[in-house]
Amino acid sequence: MRDTVTPEVLHTVADLRDRVASHGVAGRTRHLNRVVLVPTMGALHAGHLALAARALELGDRVVVSIFVNPLQFGPEEDLDAYPRTLRDDVARLGELGVPYVFAPTAREMYPDLPVGTRVTAGPVASRYEGASRPGHFDGVLTVVTKLLNIVQPDVVVFGQKDAQQVFLVQRMVADLNLPVSVEVVPTVRDEQGLALSSRNRYLDAAQRRGARALSAALRAAASAAGGVVGAIAAAQAVIDAEPLAKLDYLVVVHPQTFLPVGDDHHGTARMLVAAMVGTTRLIDNAPLEIS
Ligand code: AMP
Numbered sequence: 001m002r003d004t005v006t007p008e009v010l011h012t013v014a015d016l017r018d019r020v021a022s023h024g025v026a027g028r029t030r031h032l033n034r035v036v037l038v039p040t041m042g043a044l045h046a047g048h049l050a051l052a053a054r055a056l057e058l059g060d061r062v063v064v065s066i067f068v069n070p071l072q073f074g075p076e077e078d079l080d081a082y083p084r085t086l087r088d089d090v091a092r093l094g095e096l097g098v099p100y101v102f103a104p105t106a107r108e109m110y111p112d113l114p115v116g117t118r119v120t121a122g123p124v125a126s127r128y129e130g131a132s133r134p135g136h137f138d139g140v141l142t143v144v145t146k147l148l149n150i151v152q153p154d155v156v157v158f159g160q161k162d163a164q165q166v167f168l169v170q171r172m173v174a175d176l177n178l179p180v181s182v183e184v185v186p187t188v189r190d191e192q193g194l195a196l197s198s199r200n201r202y203l204d205a206a207q208r209r210g211a212r213a214l215s216a217a218l219r220a221a222a223s224a225a226g227g228v229v230g231a232i233a234a235a236q237a238v239i240d241a242e243p244l245a246k247l248d249y250l251v252v253v254h255p256q257t258f259l260p261v262g263d264d265h266h267g268t269a270r271m272l273v274a275a276m277v278g279t280t281r282l283i284d285n286a287p288l289e290i291s
Contacts, residue, residue: 009101
């Protein structure tokens with residue numbers, strides 16, 4: 001646990017570069033001088049804070065970015081309504097000991113509209129989350145690339161909660177030879193198993209209880225017999241039994257390709273689930289060992 005600090009909040013690319021680059025101290029070990037980036041969209045909860053805490057173990061020059069990236073929202077999505085709580089976020093990061101917060105405006109990140117060059121995610125991006133959110137992952141990878149180029153971190157930290165995002169970022173880093181290592185932090189959940197999400201605040205009390213069906217489905221799958229088919233059936237039954245949850249997708253993917261596994265798959269896999277609870281779209285995932 002580090003001492004509470006007052007993070008420096010930097011709003012421009014120039015200030016960020018100036019402050020983070022100048023923080024490196026000659027004579028300190030390479031480890032302490034490492035720059036670690038945690039990209040977020042703010043409205044921070046304990047899941048985000050777990051990423052920041054891990055970042056502080058990996059290096060001293062930790063930058064948490066807070067940017068609600070318009071490029072990854074579809075026209076019908078909650079860009080304007082997305083919660084923005086910068087003051088609280090900065091205070092919570094200060095309690096952890098995070099020295100830098102990068103909070104650019106949309107105009108700072110995208111000064112020349114319409115946006116010209118974008119990163120195109122690989123084919124997995126049109127599945128699962130991408131099927132109901134076309135262009136979402138191109139938007140994510142574009143802003144991640146920009147943040148990597150702005151901050152130039154040694155390590156970038158992501159949450160396993162967004163498993164498809166982790167897969168696509170890891171592929172981008174490998175495919176484009178980006179000089180950064182990707183650290184993945186396990187999903188943080190509440191006592192009832194619900195994966196923490198900035199969107200959980202949209203849920204009323206009944207919906208919050210209904211939302212537990214996602215993690216309950218994953219647990220049912222993990223203990224089900226009958227291979228892939230049995231796992232999917234067990235998870236599906238849990239979601240079907242919850243009247244407030246409307247299933248979007250439920251799939252078992254191969255950890256290396258992120259493509260759906262065949263019914264005869266054995267060994268390690270990952271189950272992904274997405275459902276609407278009221279008007280809120282929730283996702284979750286967990287590893288599966290198929291015997
Ligand atoms: P977001 O602000 O939703 O874009 O999330 C920023 C980062 O926090 C992403 O890498 C997410 O995967 C991660 N994250 C969000 N929720 C959780 C959670 N419950 N546990 C762990 N990481 C999370």
